[in-house]
Amino acid sequence: MSRWTIAAAQYGGQHQSVENHVTHHLRFIEEAARQGCDLLVFPELSLTGPGEAGLPLPPDDWQLAPLLHAVQLLNITVIAGTTLLQDGVTYKGLALFTPHTDTICRYPQGRGASLVxxxxxxxxxxxxxxxxxxxxxxxxxxxxxAVNDNRWRQSISRLQRFAHRxxxxxxxxxxCSGSALWDEKGQLIVRADNGELLLTGSLGRQGWQGEIIPLG
Structure with missing residues (x-):
């Protein structure tokens, strides 16, 4: 792959239904595809929201089918935040949508995910x-x-050290804000302010280059 273009969706949607979250996700996916992105990553719990009295139940394949159809049509890989249910306990997870498979892969959120x-x-x-x-x-x-203020500062410091190490x-x-990309040396390539937007990064022969795409 001579050039790899990725994006973070700075997505702050707080909807009352999975269907509304899916519709909101499609807007980001379509814009990322227009920007030539190969990969789009959403924040934690982006498909469900945090819930009011506890984490919501996970959406099923039927509810998420429009996202799978979109990634297949637009040839883009998407990682979205969801919930998982195991032994009656709901916890944070990731949903992976890839263009050439008909299966939605689900993983625990963990500390993050690496990919090739x-x-x-x-x-x-x-x-x-x-x-x-x-x-x-x-x-x-x-x-x-999905963090603010002090937790955000701790996160960016930890992730920068992780990239370098x-x-x-x-x-x-x-x-909400502060989505970011660091290169393999731990140098900041691009960081977002507030608002709904795409933060993109492209890896080419001269290294990483970043850009902010507002979603007006």
């Missing part, structure tokens, strides 16, 4: 591990978050 361009799976970093296992071929680590680019999709 073109590979149809994620490697999730265990929240309990101090020595994460990263595929040596992986060129990107993604972090799906493990020599891997890091893309953070945050719900």
């Amino acid at each position: 361009p073109g590979v149809k799976q994620l490697t999730i970093l265990d929240t309990q591990s101090d020595a994460p296992i990263i595929d040596p071929q992986a060129t990107l680590f993604t972090s799906c978050q 493990y020599a891997i680019a890091v893309l953070m999709a945050n719900a």
Whole structure:
């Protein structure tokens, strides 16, 4: 792959139904495709919202079918925030939509996920591990978050150190503001302010280049 273009969706939608979240996601996906993106990453719980009395139940394949159809049509890979249910307990997870499969893959959110361009799976970093296992071929680590203020500052400091320590680019999709991309040296490529937008990064022969695309 001579050029790889990725994007973080700075998505702050708080809808009352999965269907409305899906419709909102489609707007970001269509814009990312117009920008030539190969990968689009949403913040945590983007498909469900955080819920009022606890994490919502996970959406099913039928509810998410429009997203799978969109990624197949537009040839773009999407990572979205969802919930998972196991043994009666609901917890945060990731949903992976890829263009050439009819299956939606689901993973625990963990500390984030690493991936190799073109590979149809994620490697999730265990929240309990101090020595994460990263595929040596992986060129990107993604972090799906929904944090403000002090937690955001802690996150960007931690992710910058992570990029430098493990020599891997890091893309953070945050719900409200401050989505960012660091290169494999831990240098900041681009960081967003407030608002709904796409933060994009392209990896070419001269390294990473970033851009902010407002969604007006």
